[in-house]
Amino acid sequence: MDYIFDGIVQAIGLILSGDPVIFEVVGLSLRVSGTSVLIAVLIGIPLGILIGTREFIGKRVLLRIIYTCMSLPPVILGLFVFLILMRQGPLGAYQLNYTPTAMIIAQTLLVTPIVMGLTYNIVRDRAKDVGRLGKTLGGTGVSNVFLMLREVKGGLVIALVSAFGRAISEVGAVMIVGGNITGKTRVMTTYIAELRSMGDYSQAIAVGIILLLLSLIVNTILYQFQQRDEK
Amino acid sequence: MKLRLNNLKKSYGSRAVLDVERCEIPSGAITGLIGPNGAGKTTLMNIIAGLDAPESGEVLYGLKDGSFSPDLPKKAVTMLFQTPYMLHTTVEKNIAYPLQLRRAEREVIKRRVKNLMDDFDLTPLAKNKAWRLSGGETQKVALARAVALKPELLLLDEPTSNIDNTSVAVIEKTLDYERNKHKMTSVIISHNLAQIRRLCDYVIFMHEGRIIEQGDAKEILSKPADPRTKAFIAGELLL
Numbered sequence: 001m002d003y004i005f006d007g008i009v010q011a012i013g014l015i016l017s018g019d020p021v022i023f024e025v026v027g028l029s030l031r032v033s034g035t036s037v038l039i040a041v042l043i044g045i046p047l048g049i050l051i052g053t054r055e056f057i058g059k060r061v062l063l064r065i066i067y068t069c070m071s072l073p074p075v076i077l078g079l080f081v082f083l084i085l086m087r088q089g090p091l092g093a094y095q096l097n098y099t100p101t102a103m104i105i106a107q108t109l110l111v112t113p114i115v116m117g118l119t120y121n122i123v124r125d126r127a128k129d130v131g132r133l134g135k136t137l138g139g140t141g142v143s144n145v146f147l148m149l150r151e152v153k154g155g156l157v158i159a160l161v162s163a164f165g166r167a168i169s170e171v172g173a174v175m176i177v178g179g180n181i182t183g184k185t186r187v188m189t190t191y192i193a194e195l196r197s198m199g200d201y202s203q204a205i206a207v208g209i210i211l212l213l214l215s216l217i218v219n220t221i222l223y224q225f226q227q228r229d230e231k
Numbered sequence: 232m233k234l235r236l237n238n239l240k241k242s243y244g245s246r247a248v249l250d251v252e253r254c255e256i257p258s259g260a261i262t263g264l265i266g267p268n269g270a271g272k273t274t275l276m277n278i279i280a281g282l283d284a285p286e287s288g289e290v291l292y293g294l295k296d297g298s299f300s301p302d303l304p305k306k307a308v309t310m311l312f313q314t315p316y317m318l319h320t321t322v323e324k325n326i327a328y329p330l331q332l333r334r335a336e337r338e339v340i341k342r343r344v345k346n347l348m349d350d351f352d353l354t355p356l357a358k359n360k361a362w363r364l365s366g367g368e369t370q371k372v373a374l375a376r377a378v379a380l381k382p383e384l385l386l387l388d389e390p391t392s393n394i395d396n397t398s399v400a401v402i403e404k405t406l407d408y409e410r411n412k413h414k415m416t417s418v419i420i421s422h423n424l425a426q427i428r429r430l431c432d433y434v435i436f437m438h439e440g441r442i443i444e445q446g447d448a449k450e451i452l453s454k455p456a457d458p459r460t461k462a463f464i465a466g467e468l469l470l
Contacts, residue, residue: 126316132282132312133316136377137332137376137377138332139332147318150319151318
């Protein structure tokens with residue numbers, strides 16, 4: 001049990017001492033996950049709104065694919081991205097494997113279906129009412145899209161939280177495409193896995209606690225934003 | 232705003248739900264659209280509002296210069312539903328929304344919203360969450376939001392079916408006032424014949440997608456020519 005207590009003490013020590021290794025790992029984790037979520041939001045929200053407000057041939061098949069991708073195992077996705085980016089792969093010329101860019105690509109592919117699927121579900125429930133209101137008040141296509149965004153923003157925050165949670169806690173995909181290279185592609189989750197394999201449980205717990213704290217801080221900020229919207 | 236409906240047809244699959252050869256809805260009056268369930272009243276109203284498209288035929292909207300246009304004058308037409316959608320914000324912001332959409336000046340919006348809230352007895356609820364109001368309050372906010380635009384044509388689909396009498400009175404008073412003061416044209420679907428009698432100048436009776444009878448409200452309601460209209464007004468079940 002001592003190592004758990006030691007881990008907590010070490011975590012506090014690491015945060016307070018400004019340990020450069022930890023800050024580098026935390027910084028890269030936030031950069032990779034943050035960028036992935038940002039790209040996923042830019043792609044997933046407009047597409048989710050489009051699917052939620054329009055009827056078209058193949059919509060049910062598309063939704064089934066999206067829902068399947070929402071629970072895609074990160075290891076499989078990581079392997080797929082690795083094969084695409086490897087030297088002999090279709091995008092091998094760009095030599096992206098074992099770089100943060102490859103990690104961002106993998107995480108973006110992982111969280112975009114989550115953002116898209118959740119946005120679709122939120123929009124679908126209100127599409128008819130909001131669309132009808134916008135039209136009968138003389139709104140244009142653009143103003144009606146903004147009205148829809150305004151009406152579902154609380155739900156979009158939940159999509160954002162879910163996507164960020166999935167990205168920051170993910171280990172399989174980033175391990176495969178990033179390789180956990182010290183000072184280059186090492187993020188918190190892959191660092192924890194490495195520390196565990198080295199038997200450094202206290203340090204692993206310390207990084208785990210920092211990861212949890214980060215998730216807590218981000219979720220609290222977004223939750224507050226959503227609560228303020230509901231008030 | 233005068234309306235002309237020409238050869239409007241609509242069906243869902245093989246079932247024809249609307250077949251209106253010709254109809255004129257007078258300007259500056261309140262027209263009651265009556266008939267049993269499934270008569271095609273809501274379908275017709277949705278087509279007039281531009282929410283649904285007919286398979287054939289056209290709706291012509293009367294313009295101020297006396298001519299008619301097949302294009303929906305979006306800014307002059309609005310609609311009130313049986314269960315209106317409230318924006319997830321306060322009562323006053325709901326009423327202000329259509330004016331913001333028209334890019335009205337801040338002072339104009341403020342003044343207009345204040346006047347409307349006073350007229351509809353909504354001032355004490357100004358800062359309340361609009362989506363948590365009672366049915367009657369919701370309908371009053373929706374009507375205030377609709378008339379904020381000073382529409383030429385207001386379409387109302389059973390606006391008073393599930394609300395308290397006080398709210399019904401406010402809504403009827405508003406329609407009456409807007410007709411007399413601003414010559415606003417209203418078309419109301421209602422199953423409440425007493426309300427149709429109180430409010431309407433003109434009545435259209437529909438059955439099985441067709442217009443059976445139309446004309447002066449007093450005349451139709453007291454001396455209906457068609458036996459189906461007579462049966463409906465007498466409260467018989469039209470199957």
